[in-house]
Amino acid sequence: MPAQSRRVSDRRRRVGPRLLRRGAPAAALVLLASLTPRAARPGEQPLWEFGLGVGALVFNDYRGADTTHAYPVPVPYFLYRGKFLESDRDGLRGKLFRQDRIELNLSVNATTPVRNNSSRAGMPDLRPTLEIGPSLNAHLWRSADSRAKLDLRLPARSAFTVEAHPHGIGGFFAPHLNLDLAQYAAATGWQVGLLAGPLFAERRYDDYFYSVAPEYVTPTRPAYAAPGGYAGTQALVSLTRRFPAHWFGAYLRHDSLEGAAFAGSPLVKRDSYWSGGLAFVWMIGRSQRLVESDE
Secondary structure, three states: OOHHHOOEOOOOOOOOOOOOOOOOOOOHHHHHHHHOOOOOOOOEEEOEEEEEEEEEEEEEOOOOOOOEEEEEEEEEEEEEEOOOEEEEOOEEEEEEEEOOOEEEEEEEEEEOOEOOOHHHOOOOOEOOEEEEEEEEEEEEEEOOOOOEEEEEEEEEEEEEEOOOOOOEEEEEEOOEEEEEEEOOOOOOOEEEEEEEEEEEEOHHHHHHHHOEOHHHOEOOEOOEOOOOEEEEEEEEEEEEEEOOOEEEEEEEEEEEOOOOOOOOOOOOOOOEEEEEEEEEEEEEEEOOOEEEOOO
């Protein structure tokens, strides 16, 4: 049997790219025809798939900011069904441990840089940050046909600034319930994702975003030392669909800072706000090698 057709045991969740980052060439549809592999048997999927597309995002500079931006963005689509590494709509994850009910994964997240924000006038710009750490995921319930799945996810990440000399800014904990609903048991059809949960941050994390040092005090911006602790709640709904040669995705997120430990910061201008985005991707290629999948 040729090496490209050997099967590797693996299980993973349904797909979807991050609604961020790089762009799409117009030649993608031409290339797609030459890279489409042989049809997979039920339970098998390509080891990897990728595509490029365009999208739009609307979001605040940081949680609690009163400045909102809308950006057209290039969008990558990369899906990897590796034995120890996965990439899907939940981002890049290393699979550290897996049982029928429990998984221990590697969780990665990031924040964008903040420049020229009026509330922070005269203060240093906020560098982009990278967050990385383990996520313990418990599979609470599955429907008999696997069209509905409820998970408890417990990501705990350490955050670092992205710059020439990175420094740690503390930890972030985002426990949440995640419900996935599928139109069909297979990967085709519409997919709906629902996520909700509280947020918690260490003092150093909140200090980076919300503290005001004495040298940056103004008549309308008093000094403030963020204490860390409860950081509000998040709720998110996503809608995706994979077509033979395209992928579509959209999400809407609501953040509430009511009762957050840093709510008294003069840099917090909104205690409740919405953000969202959508993307359309052209599929370019996929692996000839097939792996077993629970899609």
